[in-house]
Amino acid sequence: MTNIKVIGAGLAGSEAAIYLADKGYNVELIEMRPKYQTGAHKTGNPAEFVCSNSLGSSDILNASGLLKEEAAKLGSTLMKVAKKYSVPSGNSLSVDRNGFSEEIKKILKSHKNINLITEKYEKIDINTPTIIATGPLSAKELTQDIKIKFGEDNFHFFDAVAPIIEKKSINFEKAFYATRWDKGNADFINCPMTKDEYENFYKILTTSKRAPLKDFEANYFEGCMPIEVMASRGIDTLRYGPLKPVGIFDKRIKTEFKKHQFWAVVQLRQDDKLANLYNLVGFQTNLIWSDQKKLINSIPGLENANIVRYGVMHANTFINSPKILNCYLQTKKYKNIFFAGQLTGVEGYSESISTGLLSAINIDRYLKNIDMIKLSNKTMLGALTEYITFEGHKKFQPINSNWGIVEEINFDKNKTKDKKYKNLIRSERAMEEITKVTEIMRV
Numbered sequence: 076m077t078n079i080k081v082i083g084a085g086l087a088g089s090e091a092a093i094y095l096a097d098k099g100y101n102v103e104l105i106e107m108r109p110k111y112q113t114g115a116h117k118t119g120n121p122a123e124f125v126c127s128n129s130l131g132s133s134d135i136l137n138a139s140g141l142l143k144e145e146a147a148k149l150g151s152t153l154m155k156v157a158k159k160y161s162v163p164s165g166n167s168l169s170v171d172r173n174g175f176s177e178e179i180k181k182i183l184k185s186h187k188n189i190n191l192i193t194e195k196y197e198k199i200d201i202n203t204p205t206i207i208a209t210g211p212l213s214a215k216e217l218t219q220d221i222k223i224k225f226g227e228d229n230f231h232f233f234d235a236v237a238p239i240i241e242k243k244s245i246n247f248e249k250a251f252y253a254t255r256w257d258k259g260n261a262d263f264i265n266c267p268m269t270k271d272e273y274e275n276f277y278k279i280l281t282t283s284k285r286a287p288l289k290d291f292e293a294n295y296f297e298g299c300m301p302i303e304v305m306a307s308r309g310i311d312t313l314r315y316g317p318l319k320p321v322g323i324f325d326k327r328i329k330t331e332f333k334k335h336q337f338w339a340v341v342q343l344r345q346d347d348k349l350a351n352l353y354n355l356v357g358f359q360t361n362l363i364w365s366d367q368k369k370l371i372n373s374i375p376g377l378e379n380a381n382i383v384r385y386g387v388m389h390a391n392t393f394i395n396s397p398k399i400l401n402c403y404l405q406t407k408k409y410k411n412i413f414f415a416g417q418l419t420g421v422e423g424y425s426e427s428i429s430t431g432l433l434s435a436i437n438i439d440r441y442l443k444n445i446d447m448i449k450l451s452n453k454t455m456l457g458a459l460t461e462y463i464t465f466e467g468h469k470k471f472q473p474i475n476s477n478w479g480i481v482e483e484i485n486f487d488k489n490k491t492k493d494k495k496y497k498n499l500i501r502s503e504r505a506m507e508e509i510t511k512v513t514e515i516m517r518v
């Protein structure tokens with residue numbers, strides 16, 4: 076059977092390699108870690124989650140939830156393993172990151188058709204069918220070669236990591252378990268603040284020192300902005316963002332308030348299977364570590380928090396996909412070369428896994444000389460690929476799954492304003508499209 080190279084054993088690359096190996100190809104999966112590190116990954120394991128352990132909502136009425144359902148239906152192995160290693164987190168899919176990547180490692184290493192090679196891939200061989208899935212922290216040598224081969228600049232923005240702390244260091248006289256609006260199980264730990272406590276926290280935050288950013292001009296992804304940047308937009312920005320207090324109630328306290336009990340709330344999400352570690356939700360930061368510690372310790376309940384991983388920030392690379400790729404995630408210039416994952420300009424774990432799967436489906440079909448799959452923009456994955464390959468962008472920027480990119484349905488305004496109902500119809504339509512694709516794939 077044909078040899079295929081997959082570059083990068085991250086989320087997209089691992090998904091693609093398993094799909095292709097199952098199809099019978101001899102897959103060389105080339106991963107540079109642990110020999111060369113990226114700066115954000117902490118292990119040498121494949122499919123490592125670099126920051127949060129959450130893949131986003133698991134509700135099909137949510138854009139990210141729909142994307143996961145679509146990927147699962149198309150045969151995603153990583154989505155299956157993520158479910159197996161899920162940890163409680165209300166309506167979202169969060170995983171025990173170590174269990175998850177250990178299992179992916181086991182699958183890759185034990186697969187008779189996969190050869191996992193530790194090596195830094197530097198020059199693209201246009202004669203070998205290849206999927207490049209080296210992610211936002213791709214090695215410079217390779218991005219340099221991409222520039223040479225495709226005559227396009229790579230782009231950058233900044234992505235930050237949120238701190239993780241040990242549960243046993245949390246003060247539960249102040250902190251408490253709850254989910255927003257009591258939806259699902261009370262899986263999150265909440266650290267509530269009064270107005271005075273929030274103002275003190277805000278003062279510390281806005282006077283803390285930021286670690287200097289190297290190499291690039293600061294350009295942040297709106298959906299993953301460091302808290303210090305968000306805070307600089309106004310004192311209440313965080314209270315309408317990651318620290319929003321609405322719908323979070325401490326049942327130990329009697330209250331007459333219907334919307335919220337507190338001025339602001341910091342939420343923590345379970346990070347490992349044993350529930351020893353919790354990450355601070357939406358708290359990605361690039362403050363210097365001593366100031367991060369002061370800031371976290373100013374949060375009620377976290378006065379003595381033991382921080383096991385501090386927040387850091389990294390430049391995040393993506394290619395000019397509208398110029399370089401077609402809707403099959405294949406390069407327009409070299410038909411053997413496909414891209415996948417965050418490097419294509421999709422943003423997020425689920426998005427990276429899903430594009431890894433789509434590029435694998437298409438390289439397989441390309442090599443068999445059968446029609447490649449162009450997913451409809453009624454589906455979330457189709458809408459994402461359409462967005463990243465649309466040539467009319469004034470300024471191409473990364474995107475995560477959202478309803479705005481999906482083909483709109485003309486709902487009768489007089490009949491419904493119900494958002495949930497509309498999303499249900501959109502999701503059902505998307506899954507019908509995906510079902511059609513799975514039928515085509517079976518032939």
Ligand SMILES: Cc1cc2nc3c(=O)[nH]c(=O)nc-3n(C[C@H](O)[C@H](O)[C@H](O)COP(=O)(O)OP(=O)(O)OC[C@H]3O[C@@H](n4cnc5c(N)ncnc54)[C@H](O)[C@@H]3O)c2cc1C
Nearest residue numbers: 083085086087107126127196209210214416417423424427
């Ligand atoms: C700092 C940071 C924080 C992030 N936080 C989140 C988050 O909280 N939630 C979220 O949904 N998304 C987050 N992302 C975005 C993104 O979803 C993840 O980075 C995701 O892991 C991307 O998947 P991927 O498969 O494209 O890349 P990766 O998972 O990064 O995999 C790429 C792999 O390629 C390897 N590699 C790189 N260059 C070479 C080379 N030349 N040769 C061989 N191997 C190479 C790398 O070592 C890596 O293992 C974050 C990104 C960054 C940079």
